[in-house]
Amino acid sequence: MAAHASFQEALPRAVAACALPLEGARHDHDALLHAIGDSTLVLLGEASHGTHEFYSERARLTRRLVEEKGFCAVAVEADWPDAYRINRFVRGRGPDPGPLEALGGFERFPAWMWRNTDVLDFVRWLREHNDAHPHHAAGFYGLDLYSLNTSIEAVLAYLDRIDPEGAERARRRYGCFEVFGHDTQAYGYATSLGMAESCEDEVVRQLLELQRRAPEYARRAPDADGEDEAFFAEQNARLVKNAERYYRAMFRGGAASWNLRDEHMAETLDALRAHLGRHHDAPAKIVVWAHNSHLGDARATEMSREGELNVGQLVRERHPDAFSIGFTTYAGMVSAASGWGAEVEQKRVRPARPDSYEAVLHATGLDRFALLLRDPRLSPLHVERLERAIGVVYMPATERASHYFYADLAAQFDAVIHFDVTRAVEPLEKTARWEAGEAPETYPTGL
Incomplete structure (x- = not known):
């Protein structure tokens, strides 16, 4: 003792x-x-x-x-x-x-x-x-992913300025969430139990389109911040994709939702690092x-x-x-x-x-x-x-x-x-x- x-x-x-x-x-x-x-x-x-x-x-x-x-x-x-x-x-x-x-x-x-x-x-x-x-x-x-609805609004606002036709496609894809209003937990509950179709395919399509057209959008931007604003929109689309998975995982129990959230934060950090270091030899x-x-x-x-x-x-x-x-x-x-x-x-x-x-x-x-x-x-x-x-x-x-x-x-x-x-x-x-x-x-x- x-x-x-x-x-x-x-x-x-x-x-x-x-x-x-x-x-x-x-x-x-x-x-x-x-x-x-x-x-x-x-x-x-x-x-x-x-x-x-x-x-x-x-x-x-x-x-x-x-x-x-x-x-x-x-x-x-x-x-x-x-x-x-x-x-x-x-x-x-x-x-x-x-x-x-x-x-x-x-x-x-x-x-x-x-x-x-x-x-x-x-x-x-x-x-x-x-x-x-x-x-x-x-x-x-x-770095976080709770802002599914705000990020959808940000993607649409960006596309309204830069690509109105693309904005209409995005509205149709994100319209999948409309039946749930702004209640992301209701979406997660209903889809995890099979009571509603998930929006997974639609949010993935939207992210892929933004990624594919990001260089073009950056050139279309009316000011010198075009690359940053294109990256901002792409990250919002990535957040919507990951948040959709997160809210479905919340109701399954276990470590899945925690891991999805931290994987998103680490993914965002790496994407940000690459974006900020794009014009330099050294990493940001x-x-x-x-x-x-x-x-x-x-x-x-x-x-x-x-x-x-x-x-x-x-x-x-x-x-x-x-x-x-x-x-x-x-x-x-x-x-x-x-x-x-x-x-x-x-x-x-x-x-x-x-x-x-x-x-x-x-x-x-x-x-x-x-x-x-x-x-x-x-x-x-x-x-x-x-x-x-x-x-x-x-x-x-x-x-x-x-x-x-x-x-x-x-x-x-x-x-x-x-x-x-x-x-x-x-x-x-x-x-x-x-x-x-x-x-x-x-x-x-x-x-």
Whole structure:
């Protein structure tokens, strides 16, 4: 027993000895940037979708990657058409007069994930950077596939401008979805049970036509952005194809829908990389923002035992030079909902379980720091422990079952950034429940 206690004390000491303090200074990330080296893909995770420190630190590190290492894009866990509206703004295109308006595409749940003050500040910075350095501009793109209806509308709007006859063909093909209105889950339910014909053949035909005619459409475009707009339309058509499969897979259970979603994000990332690097000899350098569960290598977690893969695994398999950084916290507050589609709240994050990685990092006594996990002194971290994951829903009452999974942190990521106590990201639209916050667990006794 004494030997076990001694080991439990020795591990936090070993971690503390390797810790790189984060003091809010410009040089904070020097060691991380040195470790990143010539990597062309840097994956920046988060342990929740509502923690201020995760957003702000990712933005700080991304600014240096753009300014000092020539990264030309940020690709995020967001829908393609909504994020592309931001891309147009930061590149000085489109009608939006400011960053607040450019974030206007994020209307559906969970709006706070991207409509928050930290993202607003980053979008403002990105526009200012691009205005000052037009030959080293960086874009903003989405990787996710939930926007089936919005992407259909975007394809039709593009074709209305560039090829009205092609737009009519697309309307006929996408008309397959009309009986379901905008209810993508109803479509998935009915087709998975054989109650309705799937639209698979029609969406594949539409994508193939757009791909075949993309060079012609780029030449027809009325401005210099023709190649980008043709790519935007093609990606929307690809999203519709993959989203159609995803919504059908949702009702079959198992790992299929999760895998389809992450395969789509990895496919989109590769397509974006090829598009942005088309006029250069070197591959495009891209920063990716998404949840730890998407960006940490699934093979190092219990996900793989359940048949799941993720973006982090696919990227490492395809691009061995990629560098991934996970983010963790021990306690604090988070912006999250109590159920899917519910309003955002400030919810108290329980102190991490004593058998978790977060507890080990907390036991160092350090407030905020980074770790380079390839450091041989950190080999004791190369074991399976519990790791916490909070998405857009946080259920503290069932936290062990709902929010913890086993992982080998040192195999999952190349580095980790830990903030011991964190605060909730601030939504641009605050609900009354968010403003009220959450009372401490000792309320009303105060004990």
